[in-house]
Amino acid sequence: MGIGTVLGFSQAWIAGAVISGAYFGDKVSPLSDTTVVASSACGVNLFKHIRYLMLTSVPAMLVAMAVYGFVGLTVDAPARIESMEILSHLESNFNITPWTLVIPLLTVGLIVVRVNTTLTLALSSVMGCIGVFVFQPALAADLVGRAGGSVFQAIVAFIWDATSFSTGYELFDSLVGTSGILGMTSTIALVLSAMIFGMVMIGTGMLASITRAITSRLSRRFPIIASTVAGGLFLNSCTADQYLSLIIGGNMFRDAYRRTGMEARLLSRTLEDSVSVTSVLIPWNSCGVTHSAVLGVSTVVYFPFCIFNYMSPIMTLLFAYTGLGIRKVTARQALRATSVQA
Numbered sequence: 001m002g003i004g005t006v007l008g009f010s011q012a013w014i015a016g017a018v019i020s021g022a023y024f025g026d027k028v029s030p031l032s033d034t035t036v037v038a039s040s041a042c043g044v045n046l047f048k049h050i051r052y053l054m055l056t057s058v059p060a061m062l063v064a065m066a067v068y069g070f071v072g073l074t075v076d077a078p079a080r081i082e083s084m085e086i087l088s089h090l091e092s093n094f095n096i097t098p099w100t101l102v103i104p105l106l107t108v109g110l111i112v113v114r115v116n117t118t119l120t121l122a123l124s125s126v127m128g129c130i131g132v133f134v135f136q137p138a139l140a141a142d143l144v145g146r147a148g149g150s151v152f153q154a155i156v157a158f159i160w161d162a163t164s165f166s167t168g169y170e171l172f173d174s175l176v177g178t179s180g181i182l183g184m185t186s187t188i189a190l191v192l193s194a195m196i197f198g199m200v201m202i203g204t205g206m207l208a209s210i211t212r213a214i215t216s217r218l219s220r221r222f223p224i225i226a227s228t229v230a231g232g233l234f235l236n237s238c239t240a241d242q243y244l245s246l247i248i249g250g251n252m253f254r255d256a257y258r259r260t261g262m263e264a265r266l267l268s269r270t271l272e273d274s275v276s277v278t279s280v281l282i283p284w285n286s287c288g289v290t291h292s293a294v295l296g297v298s299t300v301v302y303f304p305f306c307i308f309n310y311m312s313p314i315m316t317l318l319f320a321y322t323g324l325g326i327r328k329v330t331a332r333q334a335l336r337a338t339s340v341q342a
Helices: 002-007 011-027 032-039 046-074 084-095 097-113 118-134 137-146 149-161 171-175 181-203 206-215 221-239 242-259 264-276 284-296 299-305 307-322 331-341
Strands: none
Touching: 002 011, 002 171, 011 032, 011 221, 011 264, 011 284, 011 299, 011 307, 011 331, 032 046, 032 242, 032 264, 046 084, 046 149, 046 171, 046 264, 046 307, 118 137, 118 149, 118 171, 137 149, 137 206, 149 181, 181 221, 181 284, 206 221, 221 242, 221 264, 242 264, 264 307, 284 299
16 A cells, blocks of 8 residues: 555555455465355365366456556556655665565465465464564564563564554555554454354344245256355345355355255355455455555445456356356265265
8 A cells, every 4th residue: 555655546446456466365375264264164175165266266356457457557647756765764674685585485385285274374474473583683673672672572562562663754654564463453343243243143043034035946056146146245244244154155055056956166156256355345344344444445435446356246147147167966966075075
């Protein structure tokens, strides 16, 4: 956001591009919590789920990149004079070297060899902490000094609490400062509230009644997939939490897909395309709250510019209508796949 603003582009366009890229990466990464939840909720192998996601995600992202590329080449956004000043501050405060790419490359390597997701996240976090001291010794010394000379306390401090810089240049300080785990407490509270609400819906039987009303009369491919997309948007709006929406959506539509001979991975992909990527477009959803706070742009402002996020459900509906990449399975095959995953 800082770089794009300095270059003179609209903050709404910058936020839309950032969110589109982030959510494409989120959907196709085995480290993604939503990808793991969607595949698990539907009883689908994680890597099979990701490969199937690519059928709709890649075309949606290509459309988004074409739009952003066109805007970047045609919109008159003269670079501001602050860009050189930011570069100067970056060079004077940080050790900028290609060696810093070692940590993300090692993380990708762990993903490629299919190391357990939790272990990969833990190892990547440890490598990131070590990287601060290896690649940014001056910054590390400053953080240790703030923590009273304790390396351990310094690590806990920059993970847990806000880390700020006072260079005298406000734009640069806001660009490199972080809020830590404590900065996410409002979002965590919202997620917990959404979970409580969702459990009330399940415990009182309201969700079961809604499920029967929606799925009992569905018998064809396109209406079922379209209902899944609409149901995902509805759940995102009502529960205000994408994780709960994925789990509830999987339980709501699983029998309808199995009854009509459609694959479980089609359900998991449809849920990802309608729940994970649209959560950020809803102002009261935990994702909408988080992204508007992190990017400094309100949800209603960046909504029209998140091209990938609303192209994904459109691609899902297009594939459902044409039948591309969709095949039938027998009831025995569906039950066997479910039992294997269990």
